[in-house]
Amino acid sequence: MAASLPSGYTLTTVTWEGGSATQTVPIPQTTPPAQNPAGSSSNATSSGALTAGASTPIPGASTTSNPTAVDDNGETPGSGTPSASPTSTNKPSSSGVSTGAIAGASVGCLLAGLVIGGLIAFLLLGRKKRKSGRYSPQSSDTGHIIVGPESKALASSAPANHSDNIQINQFLLDATPDKELAGELQSLGELIQQHVENNYHSNPVQIDTHALAPSLSNLGLGELSKFSTEEIASLCIDPKTRQAGLQHVVSLAVFGSIDFKAKSRYSMLPGPIASFLQSIPPVESRGATTLALSQWRSLSAFLLHPNRSQRIHLSPNESEASPKAQSLATALNACLRHFVPADQGSQRQQLDHLQAVILECTKLGYEIVSQPSDWRFTYKTEDAGASGVRPVVVCPGLDKVTSKDGKMYNSPRRVVAPVVTRVPRRNR
Secondary structure, three states, rough: OOOOOOOEEEEEEEEEEEEEEEEEOOOOOOOOOOOOHHHHHHHHHHHHHHHHHHHHHOOOOOOOOOOOOOOOOOOOOOOOOOOOOOOOOOOOOOOOOHHHHHHHHHHHHHHHHHHHHHHHHHHHHHHHHHHHHHHOEEEEEEEEEEHHHHHHHHHHHOOOOOOOOOOOOHOOOOOOOHHHHHHHHHHHHHHHHHHHHHHOOOOOOOOOOOOOOOOOHHHHHHHHHOOOOHHHHHHHHHOOHHHHHHHHHHHHHHHHOOOOOOOOOOOOOHHHHHHHHHHOOOOHHHHHHHHHHHHHHHHHHHHHHOOOOHHOOOOHHHHHHHHHHHHHHHHHHHHHHOOOOOHHHHHHHHHHHHHHHHHHHHHHHHHHHHOOOOOOEEEEOOOOOOOOOOEEEEEEEEEEEEOOOEEEEEEEEEEOOOOOEEEOOOOO
């Protein structure tokens, strides 16, 4: 066991040919040079070489320095035990990876996570939109309509450049040309004239105006005619004015029953429409109510149509219209029967023909109620008549109130003027 060395000294072995000697020398105070991570291995190799040189004499060598460390007990560590070298400095990281490399890897992982998260969110949102668009129309950012499969039938007829929601006017029933409506009304006026000429006599009757007036009031003629019910009864009773008076009664009663604005008690319009018109309260704001009723009328006609895709006007259902026509004919006959020949054949013929006239006029009523435009019948004339005569409307006129787009005209457009017959003015 070697003796303990004083601090600051080390052992040096001097070797020569034929022998060696060990001396104690002070350790030189030098600054250790900077070493790379492989420096420890180099020092260890050099130290090992020096140690081997110390144990194995080399012939011809003069002097060799062996910087061998000694423990606290003065013993030199054996082989395989790392020795502390006075020249080792700045130990490298145990992992061998620099701090910059670790930071770069962290940033890369963060960016990769953000990219993956965004991709997942994009896929989920796209799937949700496809799923919701499969069942119902969606509104896009531009205001257009994204139509699902169930709406393709409607989308096929809609314009491609619309920038708002679907316009219902594109699917409502088509408008009938004004000339066709005018021709149909004129033909019906002639049919009523033939009915009166062929089914009523011109003989005197035993009835007065006061007895006849209530049946005319029941038909609502007091609101439609410019004459009072007593004046109308007087026209019918007088053989000279009877034909004009009876045409006046039949025309106003029948056309009033198909007038959307008349609210007739014996309405021949479709049941749901007639019932609703009877149930609404009196008009308070004419402008707002007129607009609301116009839109409701066209929408109701569209929804009541059994074949909406055809886009043609409504037609009366015989099973619904026939009982109504019979009811209106019965109410009319409360007045007309006094002027029908007494034989049963004539009475039967008059009633059947009257019902047929009502049903023909009902077809026009269904057609007008189906129009996108607003129409109105005119039962009065502004013609005061020449001196000694008075005008009697025997077939109402027809005015167009709005365009097919629902825009109201400044003043109604006269399509058909009322047909007027002038009769002698009654002396009071």
